[in-house]
Amino acid sequence: GAVVSQHPSWVICKSGTSVKIECRSLDFQATTMFWYRQFPKQSLMLMATSNEGSKATYEQGVEKDKFLINHASLTLSTLTVTSAHPEDSSFYICSAIRGTEAFFGQGTRLTVV
Amino acid sequence: QKEVEQNSGPLSVPEGAIASLNCTYSDRGSQSFFWYRQYSGKSPELIMFIYSNGDKEDGRFTAQLNKASQYVSLLIRDSQPSDSATYLCAVNRYNFNKFYFGSGTKLNVKP
Numbered sequence: 001g002a003v004v005s006q007h008p009s010w011v012i013c014k015s016g017t018s019v020k021i022e023c024r025s026l027d028f029q030a031t032t033m034f035w036y037r038q039f040p041k042q043s044l045m046l047m048a049t050s051n052e053g054s055k056a057t058y059e060q061g062v063e064k065d066k067f068l069i070n071h072a073s074l075t076l077s078t079l080t081v082t083s084a085h086p087e088d089s090s091f092y093i094c095s096a097i098r099g100t101e102a103f104f105g106q107g108t109r110l111t112v113v
Numbered sequence: 114q115k116e117v118e119q120n121s122g123p124l125s126v127p128e129g130a131i132a133s134l135n136c137t138y139s140d141r142g143s144q145s146f147f148w149y150r151q152y153s154g155k156s157p158e159l160i161m162f163i164y165s166n167g168d169k170e171d172g173r174f175t176a177q178l179n180k181a182s183q184y185v186s187l188l189i190r191d192s193q194p195s196d197s198a199t200y201l202c203a204v205n206r207y208n209f210n211k212f213y214f215g216s217g218t219k220l221n222v223k224p
Contacts, residue, residue, distance in 0.1 A: 006156075034212070043201065043216040044157070093156050095212070102147070102203070102212050107156040 003027055004096050006105025013084055013112055021079045021108045023094030029074035030096035035067075038091040038107075050077040084112040116140060119202050119215035127223050132189040134218050136202030139183070143204040146178055146185045151199045151217065160200075161187070192222040 003026040013019050023033055031052045036044040048069055049057040056069035068080040081088055089112045094105040118137050126132045134148075145164050149157035163169045163176040163185065175188040185204075189196055199217040 044214045046211065046213075049211065091154075101159065101162065102205075104156040104158070107154075109154070 004030075004094065004103045004105045006094050006108055008108060009106055010109040011111070013110070015085055015112055016083055018080055018082045019084055019110060021081075021092055021094075021110075023077045023079070023096070023105050025075045025096045025098075025103075028096075028098050030077075030098070031074060032097055033071060033077040034095045034097075034102070035069065035077075035079050036093045036095065038093060044093060047079075052077075081110065084110070086112045088112050115215075116213035117202055117204055117215035119200075119218050121216055122219040123221050124218055125221045125223060126192050128192060128194060130192050130222075132192045132196065132220055132222070134187040134189070134200050134202075134220065136185045136187075136215055137183055138185070138202075138204045138213075140204070140206065141180075141183065142206050143183075145205045146176070147203040147205070147212070148174075148176060148185075148187045149201040149203060149214075150196075151201055153199075157201055189220075192220075194222045194224050196220060197222045 005024045007022045033050040035047045037047050038044050046059050047062045050069045050071040052071045058064045071077040093107045095102045147162045148160045150160050151157040161176045163178045169176045173190045177186045199219045201217045202215040203212045205212050
């Protein structure tokens with residue numbers, strides 16, 4: 001099946017710093033990727049839709065200046081959490097669509113201390 | 114109203130029993146329906162998808178779709194302790210190409 005690779009798997013950073021998370025589709029081209037956030041014992045919440053070559057589309061309530069998304073190529077989207085704070089600590093997951101199926105990255109556990 | 118609703122559980126079944134997981138969705142325009150399994154701290158993994166009304170079987174798993182009732186379910190036969198996880202229902206609207214997830218149902222299969 002399709003493989004989506006996400007890196008890093010976990011990261012600990014200091015409050016106020018920025019963290020970049022990468023999402024790669026390894027065996028197919030993805031014009032659209034999605035970024036989700038999942039807090040403990042809660043479901044996946046769509047944050048934004050990443051579109052190759054154009055601006056990302058953010059869901060209501062998600063700060064676009066805080067969560068910077070860059071979809072520079074058909075196989076790579078990045079999410080940068082800027083000026084991270086402890087409340088940004090969460091599990092971030094990307095997904096890429098091939099046909100009508102969504103394939104997920106391994107997820108990134110972000111802890112802001 | 115949430116796009117996709119699931120009972121959070123936990124649903125407890127004994128090993129070897131049938132586990133029945135249910136999901137309702139609000140948008141009649143939804144075209145495709147997916148069940149994902151998520152182990153704690155891990156990313157979701159696809160179990161099955163279904164597009165048409167009726168049943169679709171894959172090994173121990175059967176997905177059932179009733180578009181008139183806006184209802185989709187997942188049956189797990191001969192449940193195993195390794196099936197213990199959270200099961201997420203997701204729906205997709207082709208025109209928006211977005212996936213909407215339910216909150217998930219936690220399943221515990223007791224040995």
